[in-house]
Amino acid sequence: MPDDATLRELAAAKGVCVRPILQHVTDTMTGASRTVVIRCGATRAKVCPSCADAARRLRIQQCREGWHLTDDPPRPETADPDDPAGDGADDDGDQADDETGRRVRSTRRRQDAPDLPRLAVSDRTTGRVFTSQDGKTYRPSMFVTLTLPSYGRVTGEGVPVDPSSYDYRRAALDAMHFPKLMDRFWQNLRRATGYSVQYFATVEPQRRLAPHLHAAIRGAIPRKLLKQVVAATYHQVWWPQLDDPAYTDVLPAWDELAHAYVDSQTGAVLPSWDEALDTLDDDPDATPAHVIRAGTQVDIQGVIAGTPQADRVIGYLTKYLTKSITDPLHDDNDGEAPISAARRAHIDRLADEVRWLPCSPTCANWLRYGVQPKDAKGGMEPGRCGSKAHDRDHLGLGGRRVLVSRRWTGKTLDQHRADRAAVVRAVLAEAGIEMDDHDELPATATTPDGRPRFVWTVTHPGDVDGPTYARLIAHAIAQRQRWRTQYENAKTRAGPASPDLSATTTQAAAPAA
Incomplete structure (x- = not known):
């Protein structure tokens, strides 16, 4: 063996x-x-x-099925009927709190941000139809790449030319709040176009390790308008200031009697999260702790359904989904060679920033800034927040790598998985082959007295x-x-018209x- x-x-x-x-x-x-x-x-x-x-x-x-739809998919059962865009977006105000009970400071746009057209968002999710001179009709879609701004000059390898002047603090904060910026972008885009723009997007790192977004967008949007939306999109983070930590050596301690964190030397109770935000609300001259904007570099491509370009773009969108953020996935040798000392040092500096910066109102790192985290409890320690945003493998990106709008296909990922299984079953059934019954041991089955019929316990090899x-x-x-042999034989019997979902179909x- x-x-x-x-x-x-x-x-x-x-x-x-x-x-x-x-x-x-x-x-x-x-x-x-x-x-x-x-x-x-x-x-x-x-x-x-x-x-x-x-x-x-x-x-x-999932990406291929929803990209070039000609009819609006059904609204998911979980969708809000009062939210035709399907994104659950808020008003233009920037929040001081990202959790429930969020605060809104103002609905006025920043003076340094250009205005945008604001249209009523219709329930339509499909793009416009264009007719060529020869009478053919087209319903083009788009492939768009959005980036973040520069934090300093970098080499071809993606490492800073001058690490001492590279703005690692801003790079780390931008990575942490990148999902919020993208939420605001889709909201602005829908309001500027007047229809419920749908997207399939993936988040990946550039060579310099700053996140950027690749998005398949259903429908064609004028390039000028799309670039205008990118330039006008921003997100303000209304948190306590993050300039200099108040505690680095002797950290605040948990006081059981006060049920709060206190200064270890004076015993003074640290301001709670709500008290810190109240101070911001009461200060007319308060400024956001951070403002994140998109970069000026925007790549826009028109894509027609059924073309080789569409297949290439889908492959590019999903190419790195099996990799982690810090894999050297942009190297020409696909990560086989060791990372250079300069690149490793670049990762170390960025990882150090994301480790100590707060990622959310509940983050333990707020103790370094003299503020109690929201819902504070004993045992919290700066540098040990459980969010994956602080991990070296994520470098600030604590959210999902794949972002799909609710009405991209109108299906959940489990439903797409079931579709793949159904195709296999159909091909095998046509050839007279019956696959294993996957529902023979359902966790929902019960005995006549209502107890679970099947009891599942984990075991281990050995x-x-x-x-x-x-x-x-x-x-x-x-x-x-x-299974593979059965499936190939079934396809042969069914003829050339039978579907092929690749070698992983039987596994699905x-x-x-």
């Missing part, structure tokens, strides 16, 4: 999950029990290349009476090859590794 490392490589080559989860299922009505193998579902190739590739292909399907990792992976590989249809 090959060793575990060899089996892992073989499993990855065959599209089999390399970190399968074992669940021991007992039927409380019959007493029968069995071990069920479930894929780990990782989205990063370093964790599980097979599951990460399957997740990326699912996103490719447990007593359980399979070893080698046996588990070997079985999964054999099963995978059998099956819960096992």
Whole structure:
């Protein structure tokens, strides 16, 4: 039997999950029990290349299905009927608090920001139809890339020419608040165009590690208007000032009696989050702690459905979804060579900034600035906030990597996954092949007295009476090859018109590794 490392490589080559989860299922009505193998579902190739590739292909399907629709998709059941845009956006005011009970300081735009047209947003999500001179009709869509501004000159490798003058503080804050800027951009774009613009977007780092956004947009928007919206979009962060921390060596301590953090030397209770914001509200000369804007570099491409360009753009949109932010994914050798000392130092400096800056009102890092985090509790320690925005692997980007508007397809990701499984089942059924019943052990099944019928418990490879990792992976590989053979044979019988969802199709249809 090959060793575990060899089996892992073989499993990855065959599209089999390399970190399968074992669940021991007992039927409380019959007493029968069995071990069920479930894929780990990782989205990063370093964790599980097979599951990460399957997740990326699912996103490719989602992107392709919604991009060039000619009819408006149904509104999701969770959508707000009073929000035709489907983005849950607020008014133009900038919030002092990002959580519930948010405050709004003003609805006036900044003096240094250009005005934008403001139209009533219709429920339409599809773009305009254009007719050429020969009578053909086209419904073009767009591929847009948005960036952040410069923080200092960088080399071709993406590292600062002069690290001492590079604005790492601003770069870190921009990365942390990038999702808010994008929310405001889509809101402004919908109001400027007058229709419910829908998008499929991915967030990736540039060589300099600043996030930028690639977006497939349904419909064609005049380039001049789109650039005007980019230039006019900003987000103000109405937080206590972040210039210099008040505590670096002796940090505030938790006082059980006061149920609050106090100055360790004087015993004075630190201002609460609400008190700090009240101070901002009462100061007519108060300024936001940070203002984030988009960069001037905007790439805009028109795309026609069914063209090779559309396929290339979809591939580009989803190319790096299996990578982490700090993977050297922009190197020509796709990250095989070691990172240079200058690039590593650049990452270190940015990582140090995002580690200590507050990421949200509840962040423990507020203690360094003499403010109690919102909903403060004992045990909080600056530099140890649980948000992934502070991680070296994210460098400020704590939000999602894929951003999809609610009416892109009108379906959830689980529904897209079910669509892929349905295609496989249809092809196999036509060839007289019946796949495994995936609903034979539903977690929602109950006994006549209302208790759960199936009891699921986690087990691990190597447990007593359980399979070893080698046996588990070997079985999964054999099963995978059998499914693949069945599917290929079924397609051959069905003829050339049968669909092919790529080599991961059978994996999408099956819960096992």
